[in-house]
Amino acid sequence: MAELSFREAIAAGIAQEMARDPLVYFIGEDIGAAGGVFKATVGLFEQFGPDRVRDTPISEQAIIGAAMGAAMTGLRPIAEIMFSDFLATCWDMVANQVAKTRYMTDGQVSLPLVIRTANGGGTRFGAQHSQSLENWGMAVPGLKVVAPSNPADAKGLLAAAIRDPDPVLFFEQKSLYGVKGEVPDGEHVDRLGSARVLRDGKDCTIVALAAMVPRSLDAAERLAAMDIEATVVDVRSLVPLDTRTILSAVTKTGRLFTVEENPRLCGWGAEIASIAADECFDDLDGPIVRITTPHVPLPAADVLEDAAMPSVERIVETVKRAMR
Amino acid sequence: MSTRVEKPPAAEVDRPTRLRLYQLMVELRDFEQRAYELFLENLVRGTSHLALGQEAISAGYAVAMRADDYTFCTYRGHGHTLARGASMAGAMAELLGRGNGMLHGKGGSMHLTDVRHGAMGSYAIVGAHLPIAAGAAWSAQVRKSGQVAVCFFGDGATNIGAFHEALNLAVVWKLPVVFVCENNQYMEYTPIASVTAVEHPAADRASAYGLESILVDGNDADIIYQTARQTIDRARTGGGPSLVEALTYRHGGHSRADPAKYRPEAEVREWLQRDPVKRYRERLLTNGISETQVNEIETRAQQKVDAATEEARRGDPARVEEIERQVWGDGSAAWRN
Numbered sequence: 201m202a203e204l205s206f207r208e209a210i211a212a213g214i215a216q217e218m219a220r221d222p223l224v225y226f227i228g229e230d231i232g233a234a235g236g237v238f239k240a241t242v243g244l245f246e247q248f249g250p251d252r253v254r255d256t257p258i259s260e261q262a263i264i265g266a267a268m269g270a271a272m273t274g275l276r277p278i279a280e281i282m283f284s285d286f287l288a289t290c291w292d293m294v295a296n297q298v299a300k301t302r303y304m305t306d307g308q309v310s311l312p313l314v315i316r317t318a319n320g321g322g323t324r325f326g327a328q329h330s331q332s333l334e335n336w337g338m339a340v341p342g343l344k345v346v347a348p349s350n351p352a353d354a355k356g357l358l359a360a361a362i363r364d365p366d367p368v369l370f371f372e373q374k375s376l377y378g379v380k381g382e383v384p385d386g387e388h389v390d391r392l393g394s395a396r397v398l399r400d401g402k403d404c405t406i407v408a409l410a411a412m413v414p415r416s417l418d419a420a421e422r423l424a425a426m427d428i429e430a431t432v433v434d435v436r437s438l439v440p441l442d443t444r445t446i447l448s449a450v451t452k453t454g455r456l457f458t459v460e461e462n463p464r465l466c467g468w469g470a471e472i473a474s475i476a477a478d479e480c481f482d483d484l485d486g487p488i489v490r491i492t493t494p495h496v497p498l499p500a501a502d503v504l505e506d507a508a509m510p511s512v513e514r515i516v517e518t519v520k521r522a523m524r
Numbered sequence: 525m526s527t528r529v530e531k532p533p534a535a536e537v538d539r540p541t542r543l544r545l546y547q548l549m550v551e552l553r554d555f556e557q558r559a560y561e562l563f564l565e566n567l568v569r570g571t572s573h574l575a576l577g578q579e580a581i582s583a584g585y586a587v588a589m590r591a592d593d594y595t596f597c598t599y600r601g602h603g604h605t606l607a608r609g610a611s612m613a614g615a616m617a618e619l620l621g622r623g624n625g626m627l628h629g630k631g632g633s634m635h636l637t638d639v640r641h642g643a644m645g646s647y648a649i650v651g652a653h654l655p656i657a658a659g660a661a662w663s664a665q666v667r668k669s670g671q672v673a674v675c676f677f678g679d680g681a682t683n684i685g686a687f688h689e690a691l692n693l694a695v696v697w698k699l700p701v702v703f704v705c706e707n708n709q710y711m712e713y714t715p716i717a718s719v720t721a722v723e724h725p726a727a728d729r730a731s732a733y734g735l736e737s738i739l740v741d742g743n744d745a746d747i748i749y750q751t752a753r754q755t756i757d758r759a760r761t762g763g764g765p766s767l768v769e770a771l772t773y774r775h776g777g778h779s780r781a782d783p784a785k786y787r788p789e790a791e792v793r794e795w796l797q798r799d800p801v802k803r804y805r806e807r808l809l810t811n812g813i814s815e816t817q818v819n820e821i822e823t824r825a826q827q828k829v830d831a832a833t834e835e836a837r838r839g840d841p842a843r844v845e846e847i848e849r850q851v852w853g854d855g856s857a858a859w860r861n
Contacts, residue, residue: 225666251666257696262655262689269659272644273594274667277659292686296649297656304631307850308639341859342851365853393861441860475860 202385207240207377209351210316213358214241214278216387218248221276224362227254227263228280228316237282238318238377260286264293264315271313272301276362283329284319284371287336298367299342314361314368319347320411320461321509322375327497330505332461334409335468337369338438345438346392347371349413351381353436356390364392373410373461393440397449401429404455404523407446407472409435412459412510419515428523430457438468443475450476454485457519459510464495489522491515537746539813541587543821545745546808548583549801550825552603555612558829559602559619559633563780567837568619572633573600577743577775580800581706582607584748585674588756594644594664594673596657599634601646604676610638612832622839629842630850644673651681654690654703661694661701661759672759673701674752680711682725691733691767700759702752703767706742708774713786726769735767742770743800746807773798 204212218224226244228236232255235242245253256263260281267279281287287294294315301309321330337345344366348354354372361368398413399420408416413434420430431449435442450456456476458469473488491510499505537545556574563572575582578600586607589595597604602619606612611626618625619633626638634648644660647653657675664671681687682705694701705726709716722728727739738755741747748770755766773795777784808818848857 254697257689257692259655259689259693261652261686262658262693265652265655265686265690266659266662266693269596269644269656269661269673270663271659272639272656273660273663273671275663292649292652293655297647297652301645302853303851304627304635305637305639305645306628306630306846307855308627308637309645310853312853341857439859443860 201382203380204351204383205377206351206354206372206379207238209355209383210240210358210372211242211244212383213355214244215247216355217359217362218244218252223274224276224278225252225254225270226278226280227256227266229256229258229282231255231280236280238374240372240377241280260290261293264290264298267313267315268293268298268311271311272309276312278314278316278362281315281317284317284333285328285331287317287333294343294369295340299340303342310365311367312365314358314370316370316372318374319371320373320375321498321505322411324500324502324505326500330498332493334371334438335462335466338468338471339466342367343439344368344392345371346436347373347410347438348436349376349410349434351379352383352388353390355383356388357392357436359389360392363389368392371410375411392437393442395436395442395445396434397431397445398434399430399432401431401453403429403453404457404519405431405433405449405453406457406459406515406519407433407435407469408459409438409468410461412461415510415512416459416515418512419519422512422516423519426520428519430519446472447476447480451480451483454483455523456484456488457522458490459515460490460492461509462492464492467492486522489518491518537749541749542808542811543813544587545583545749546804546818547821547825548586548607549579549745549804550822551828552579552582552606553801554825554829555602555606555615558833559616560776562620562833568633569621570632571779571781572619573779574776575600575603575774577795577799578706578708578772579603580745580748580804581676581704581742581770581772584745585704585752588749588752589642589674590671592642592669592671593756594642594657594660594671596644596653596660596673596675597646598650598653598677599646599648600678601636602633605636605638605643605646608638608641608643610636610641610643612828613835614638616832616836617839620836620839621842622836623842624836624839625842628846630846651677651684651686653677654681654686655693657701658690658694658699661699662697664700665697670760671700672756674704674756675701676704676706678711679705679707679709679716679725681705682729683720691765694765695733695735698762698764701765702755702759703765705767705769706772707769708772710774710778710787712778713782724769726767730767733767735765738766738768740768740770742772743798743803745800745804
């Protein structure tokens with residue numbers, strides 16, 4: 201085990217796969233000699249050269265389009281969209297082209313490609329550089345959606361995404377880039393579509409994603425001091441979704457809380473709540489509660505952003521009140 | 525600098541190639557006519573965008589392409605897909621929503637694709653496939669396969685952002701891709717000139733990307749064939765992309781819903797006189813090809829379309845079991861365990 205930051209783990213995951221498979225190519229804005237604006241791709245340009253690690257113009261449609269055309273003709277490209285907010289400038293490519301082409305051609309075309317993107321708030325960048333929009337991808341059939349919460353998962357899930365035969369939207373929560381954690385030595389490949397139980401508790405289940413995972417774990421510790429024992433599940437992958445792990449935790453504890461960074465309406469937690477209500481209604485001892493950012497564009501000022509996003513305190517208070 | 529090619533350099537296209545070009549144009553013409561008849565019978569569901577009048581561009585490029593080159597085209601893509609050798613019955617059945625359609629009913633008229641023949645898809649969002657074609661060319665470049673991507677699009681696509689992003693990237697990366705603008709004078713229902721800053725929507729913008737401005741008669745199969753040879757050769761030998769504007773005309777409306785009443789009658793008459801199929805027939809006859817030979821080509825094309833129509837009509841409706849297949853690489857549509 202080595203201790204790596206989240207950003208180092210991303211670069212290590214890409215390097216591992218590029219060294220293994222000569223068909224893996226990597227394109228994006230400022231990813232080459234500059235090492236990425238979040239320094240998550242440092243060293244790749246030097247290791248693999250300008251042919252395999254290529255800087256692009258500020259042309260998000262061309263970036264995703266090029267990755268798609270390359271994927272359908274034999275490469276396994278990784279494309280970086282600097283901020284997930286910029287996906288809006290190329291959403292046609294993502295939602296209409298990349299997502300649908302295998303289906304519309306009834307499998308004539310395969311699209312093994314990864315779209316990596318820095319996602320989410322906590323950095324005071326304001327509403328156009330802070331959105332948490334995994335649920336956009338989740339709403340489109342044909343896209344896999346992954347969002348790791350720690351360095352080990354960042355490397356392992358990214359490697360799995362690169363080897364996957366389908367398009368994967370890979371969300372890197374930007375406030376996690378500096379977080380350090382143990383990452384297994386040697387080749388590390390995880391599995392898409394597997395949630396992970398990070399803490400066992402008999403009283404309730406808290407389901408979280410990406411940056412909301414460490415906050416939920418902190419909240420669970422504080423709740424334990426109040427005699428509320430929470431199970432914490434890291435969803436890790438929204439599509440495919442490991443409903444088995446999630447529903448099994450809900451069944452055991454009888455209560456379900458989701459902690460979502462996205463604004464309220466149509467967040468991923470709503471889908472999980474709906475599945476739980478459908479499939480384990482009889483095991484529930486109380487209402488399902490969603491803890492989300494309010495339905496507003498994320499404000500920039502530190503006090504506003506902190507108050508808008510689900511905080512450890514808000515998770516603790518909400519769970520405590522609901523469990524009373 | 526505009527490179528206008530006005531007269532057909534007749535001597536340079538050999539007779540077998542000419543016969544092939546004519547055969548292909550007649551087949552595409554007959555296929556589209558039949559598709560039109562079938563939707564008058566209410567057998568073609570949904571929409572359909574015919575390329576009647578634009579056959580010379582599909583045929584001219586297809587004949588010049590290598591079997592493993594890539595074609596990317598638009599929702600007006602029946603001709604481009606068939607010209608690469610895709611099954612005519614499969615295309616017709618797809619229009620009819622049958623299980624024996626080339627996409628088993630899951631794509632429809634606007635998405636005809638036959639990857640085995642290099643027909644890499646028909647794209648129904650204007651301009652979207654230009655960056656995708658650039659991507660296929662990038663892949664060919666780094667795999668050193670010698671393949672070229674040819675991307676066909678309408679005049680309307682030159683006003684969308686993806687056009688400019690793709691052109692710039694293709695030039696910067698020196699990609700083996702040929703962008704062919706089929707300027708049929710109308711973006712859907714609106715004359716292209718009334719919504720475009722320059723007279724020639726593609727050719728006048730070529731200089732913005734450091735490319736030669738190429739404006740050609742898109743209703744002359746010889747000119748298109750020769751332009752195709754030049755531009756494909758340039759791409760294949762490392763000379764980078766080209767942008768071609770081919771002037772042509774849609775004989776019908778934008779889609780089945782459009783009777784095209786907005787077009788001046790005199791304009792329609794003038795363009796019908798420049799019908800690429802009629803013109804080419806005359807050229808064959810004046811260049812020593814017999815009426816009998818020409819008639820044989822036309823009869824064979826008609827028979828091919830008849831047979832394809834019969835096979836398509838014999839097909840069962842698309843199978844409901846297909847709905848939840850092929851979302852993912854494992855063939856399934858499963859999003860949870």
